[in-house]
Amino acid sequence: MRQFQIARFAAVIGLAWGGLALASVGAQGVQAQGFQTTAPTAILIDAESHAVLFEKNADELTAPASMAKVMTAEIVFNEIKSGRLSFDSEFMISENAWRKGGAGSGGSSMFAKVHTPVRLEDLLRGLIVQSGNDAAIAIAEGIAGTEDNFARMMNERAKQIGLAKSTFRNATGYGHPEQKVTVRDLAKLAIHIIETYPDLYKIFGEREFTWNKIRQQNRNPLLAMEIGADGLKTGNIEEAGYGLIGSAVQNDQRLVVVVNGLKTAKDRAAEARKLLDWGFRAFESQQLFAAGQVVGEAQVFGGNMRSLPLVSKRPVRVLVPRGEGERVTARIVYAGPLKAPIQKGAEVARLQVYRADMQALEMPLYANEDVQKGTLSQRALDGFVEFSTGWVRRAFTSLVERI
CATH class of the missing domain: 3.40.710.10 (DD-peptidase/beta-lactamase superfamily)
Known part of the structure; x- marks a missing residue:
């Protein structure tokens, strides 16, 4: 059975990770993805889930x-x-x-x-x-x-x-x-x-x-x-080489591929097709959460509740390699604790899903309930808890980022 976990500890303490960027996959990571391409920069994405199936220097400017x-x-x-x-x-x-x-x-x-x-x-x-x-x-x-x-x-x-x-x-x-x-x-x-x-x-x-x-x-x-x-x-100028943005649909599944920096138009076409063929053949869809299903919770400050259920508006699906027990993990990322009031349906967090060491999916999470401002005594208690535990969050930052 594939392993899936939410890093609930990271979500509960609400570290401000909103700007955290995942580094591009290096040579070792690319090989671990089960495919290799001669394209200097490339990415393959499932259009429905926005899950990344393959990437190589995907954040390199060109x-x-x-x-x-x-x-x-x-x-x-x-x-x-x-x-x-x-x-x-x-x-x-x-x-x-x-x-x-x-x-x-x-x-x-x-x-x-x-x-x-x-x-x-x-x-x-x-x-x-x-x-x-x-x-x-x-x-x-x-x-x-x-x-x-x-x-x-x-x-x-x-x-x-x-x-x-x-x-x-x-x-x-x-x-x-x-x-x-x-x-x-x-x-x-x-x-x-x-x-x-x-x-x-x-x-x-x-x-x-x-x-x-x-x-x-x-x-x-x-x-x-x-x-x-x-x-x-397609695109081609001397400084960039040959590039292509492509999309294809097979069996109701759409994949989007981008390659750039190839030496010839023939290479461009061949590498884009190889990526698409591999993506359609090598992956299967796994649903992690249904639309509207509670994914996790976020801590709330100054509200009439201490924690807020989080949901996705669309199904959370990730494509995983067929027949392999690849480890799938996830974490909820938000700047917190969230401050009341919060309206139901407001985007308050992000869900990041990983296949092995590669981020495969990131999508918004929404408040599943209205959060009103708490009573004076509730807000005072939250203030005391925030003051007394703030140093704990700071002390555990390095530990949590390795979860």
């Missing part, structure tokens, strides 16, 4: 190349969902967009004509299917006035959706010394788009697009491999 266009597409999708734009909105192809991203630029292009209006629906397909730099610049200028302004929007939006380490400086993915991402952030971005814009996401799976009488194939090699792939985007 240039995204045209994979940055996925962030550009997210801005457009968000504008459409909010009602500020529609497929029928028209943007002008400026001389700047035409010169920097058009046919004469030497990069990928949808071959839009200068000084002509183009519907946003067509620009989106030019951006996503053909990886058109002219489409990306026209979108940026149409939404924000300039590409620099649009890049600021990209960074603000990236923070909102949890891309912790990535910085964008243009809409195209052209090389810039400050434009850096991690494959972990790119995977998060892909999952966010899949979950938030399911209808618009389908554009990433379209095999071809014709514009200005020029028919171009989608650059994503996974789409033609009959492995259930339906997105997302």
Whole structure:
């Protein structure tokens, strides 16, 4: 039987571990994951549970190349969902967009004509299917006035959706010394788009697009491999090598893969497929908690109760290697004790699940009850307990972090 435990002692004393970062898996850790890749940076994630199946240098900063266009597409999708734009909105192809991203630029292009209006629906397909730099610049200028302004929007939006380490400086993915991402952030971005814009996401799976009488194939090699792939985007510039964000579905399970830094387009396609094939073949889903089931408790200060039950809004599932007794552990992380009042449904903690020494899953935990302010005597008692035991928490910090 697989071992699963919640580090309840860590949860009860409420250490402020909210900012604790798990180091990237090194060579020994990668080998322990049962798979090896020649990609310098890579990650494989189960889209439903957000469980990490494999990672290699997943937090290393690298240039995204045209994979940055996925962030550009997210801005457009968000504008459409909010009602500020529609497929029928028209943007002008400026001389700047035409010169920097058009046919004469030497990069990928949808071959839009200068000084002509183009519907946003067509620009989106030019951006996503053909990886058109002219489409990306026209979108940026149409939404924000300039590409620099649009890049600021990209960074603000990236923070909102949890891309912790990535910085964008243009809409195209052209090389810039400050434009850096991690494959972990790119995977998060892909999952966010899949979950938030399911209808618009389908554009990433379209095999071809014709514009200005020029028919171009989608650059994503996974789409033609009959492995259930339906997105997302490739990228290549000299400083970064060949990269790919991909997603595929088999037997109702979706995996998201990101690789970067490969030497050739062939290597990029081969390594991405190998990771997906391995993920579908080597893992099975294990449910740890049902949606709404109490996962653990958090200590409360100054409330009408001393501890608060914590739940997840969705099932807590982790993918584990088939036929192996891999150790699965978890801990509840929060800055505490939590201060009353607390509203039922408020996000107050995080659940971190580990397979062996690799963090496989992190998800929010919510208050399962309302906590009102306690009486004066209750608050006084909590204050005394907090004062008298604070030194205990500090003394045991190093011990708890090794649980």
